[in-house]
Amino acid sequence: GAGVSQSPSNKVTEKGKDVELRCDPISGHTALYWYRQSLGQGLEFLIYFQGNSAPDKSGLPSDRFSAERTGGSVSTLTIQRTQQEDSAVYLCASSPGTVQESYYGTDTQYFGPGTRLTVL
């Protein structure tokens, strides 16, 4: 079946502009995650959605970052007034999010190809 898709694959913007990054999770997956990966670095957790529960926003680096998930499916990550330090690859992942797998911590994430954001 179709995997996680993200768009655009590349985004170049000017400092101060707003950008929107889109993630389309695997059909039926209730959990969705956003991460940021700077060049040569590991993954930085940004935000987590699980079904209709309130999202875990604890990883968002500033109030310029926000995300929403409409209808429990597609998610949009918005960065307002972009700064050069926002340049990174933004990765989205989804997981089945079943109660049992979440309880035992065995819920496997599947990643999209990422969006490479460059802020000039």
Place this chain on the structure above:
Amino acid sequence: AQKITQTQPGMFVQEKEAVTLDCTYDTSDPSYGLFWYKQPSSGEMIFLIYQGSYDQQNATEGRYSLNFQKARKSANLVISASQLGDSAMYFCAMREGPTGNQFYFGTGTSLTVIP
């Protein structure tokens, strides 16, 4: 304390040899999952293998096996019969059980397979 520690920034292995990538973790949660991902230069994160904390046997997936030592809190990835296509970054990750939303990732190990 770091939730996931990968102490090998870079590793080299001869083609067709086996290699072990180290990962240690820190949690007080009895329920957790441990995962390994591969990230080639193309940037995609590819799921390789996982181990649940209650699993009695070490996980295996083809040439990948996870050496799970619960008492030592280690979850090393073993790649047998290395191939040139195995050259990539490898990330160890953990998800804690009932209380955890986040997946915690290590800093990664860069593996280079030498022909």
